[in-house]
Amino acid sequence: MSVSIDIAGLRPERIAVVPSPLAELGMALHALSEPAHHPGLQGWVTGVTARLDPHLADRMCEADFLWRTTFSDLFMPFAGAPGGGTLPGATLAEDLDLLDKLSDEQFADAALEFTCALPYSTGGASVLADAEMRRRALDLAAARGPQQLRFSERLLADPPRIRAWLRQFAQDCDEAFFAEAWSRLRHQLAADARHKTELLRRRGLGEALAAVSAAVSLDEATGRITVDKLGDGRTATGDGGLLLLPTSLGRPHLMVLHRHGWQPVLHYPVGSPELSPPASVELLTLRMTALAHPMRMRLCRHLARSAYTTGELAQTHGVTAPEISRHLGVLKKAGLITTRRRGRYVLYQLDVAVVARLGSEFLEGILR
Template sequence: MSVRIDIGGLRPENIVAAPSPLAELGMALHALSEPGHHPGLQGWVTAVTARLDCHLADRMCEADFLWRTTFSDLFQPYAGIPGGATLPGQTLAEDLDLLDKLSDEQFVDAALEFTCSLPYGSPGAGPLADAGLRRRALDLAAARGPRQLRFGERLLADPPRIRAWLRRFLQDCDEAFFAETWARLRHQLAADARHKTELLRRKGLAEALAAVSPAVTLEEDAGRITVDKLGEGRTATAGGGLLLVPTSLGRPHLMVLHRYGWQPVLHYPVGSPELAAPPSVEQLTLRMTALSHPVRMRLCRSLARSAFTTGELTQVHGMTAPEISRHLSVLKKAGLVTTRRRGRYVLHQLDVAMVSRLGSDFLEGILR
């Protein structure tokens, strides 16, 4: 599974790496709402929460579906400006001005998309124009509780009022905690954007995308970018540009904005050299499948304690050599077992470090 971006006709000068204060504020709100997604930010979350005004905290809950479950496209409004060439603002105020430029239809569709299952990757009327979609949006909002239902009703009845409410709320968040956070992070994000720009200029798009994430690859022959994710999607630059937007607060999330008619955006976490490259979804599936078989689980129990030859495993587990070999082959293909030769014997042993990573790798894979 993956998200694909068709880049036929994309010109190098239309690929831009730039930080966005509004996108980072969206990630800040997400981390505050779902700290379990971001164990590395526990200190920051605790410090911000401790000094958060109770009235602002209550307002934060009122529309948290825009950032709790996942990340609303409203935090990247530059992608929705016609022409596919608008860049993020230098300041939060500039990004909020771009948010004001979205039509009411764009605003409502983006606000309701994740929680109300509205069309995303294909053209079609939204809930402001389609009474059936409006009823569906409210039905699905009701399933998420009275607070979201009330917000959805107000949004559909009076979009300008909710837009003004959201802008005021984001400005209050900036004053309360984000301005200080952004002052600390913006230099790191700007430096990363400059690095990606230099890679684009000197080594080309493939190298720049590899630096964005190992999960992002360029298929030059097919004229597309593929992002390895547990989800399907497709979009195209279609004469516009491609934006690379770094985030410091977003790890492990790798977001791909692929809304129909909007400029594609890769919203990627700034790399940490101490972290190993995440496995692909295919690799993760292989590992989980390999460990799901009871015989292989028992083999792992033995191989975690010591190195064994195939012959020794047949005696310990009462199985034939071909049966043991088949199960070992599955474990080796998944990268969970290592082998080494000692004279005429081949010893197999569980890669304990790789198995211990499965928990964090699985979490990163499904949150990517």
């Protein structure tokens, strides 16, 4: 399983290493929503949360599926610009201006891609134009509760209103906590971008990708980048470019934007905070035995990001609901997942705090 980027014919000048303030804001929101994913940021998360205005905290929950369940491509609007060569802005305001340039169809499709059961890397009708896609999106939103459903309904009914809401929300986050963080982080990101750019110039793309992560490799003979992930996907640079985007807040996530028709982006972490020590040998043996099955490992990739129903997981993996239930039962017996009922839905989610104690390699494998 991997995500591949076909770079056949890609000219060296179309490869750029550059930070994005908006992408880093999205990662900051993710870390605040899922602190268990980022043990090295516990102090920062605690400090921001303690002084966060309650009204802003409520708004942060209103559309948290944009940065909690998945990392929405809305935080990389430059990738959706025509021509495939647009770079991120130097400031958050410039990145937000690029977000404003996305079409309503691009905005809605990216905003509603918060579940593992919607198409991503293939073309198709927009959720704004296709009645069946709209129905499916609302049904999936309903599984996540009334708040997500209300937000999705508002988006489908009036995209400009939600676009204005998101821009104002980003500006308020900037004033509340992000401007201070960005003033600190941008120097590290700029230094990393300079280093990778110099590697590109002197030693080529293969060396630069090796410096990004050991999970990223380049086959120069076939002109293909492969990112080792517990998931499948493919994209191509075509006539466009390739962006390498560093993040100071992203570890352990190594993400690839491979949305159909968008410029490919490799979003990689800098820095190496340590994870907590492993569990006892007895407990580790019990839990690793439960995780040894390939299908259960693939399920964990989704359950680490959000809670899903049996039906969603069955549809995504192409197996029956009873088979998914059996695998979920094994994981639950090992104490690796939690369940909660939301109306007629039962949602399953991985207990990330428990899995973190299995060791950094496994955790990074299912989250990157």
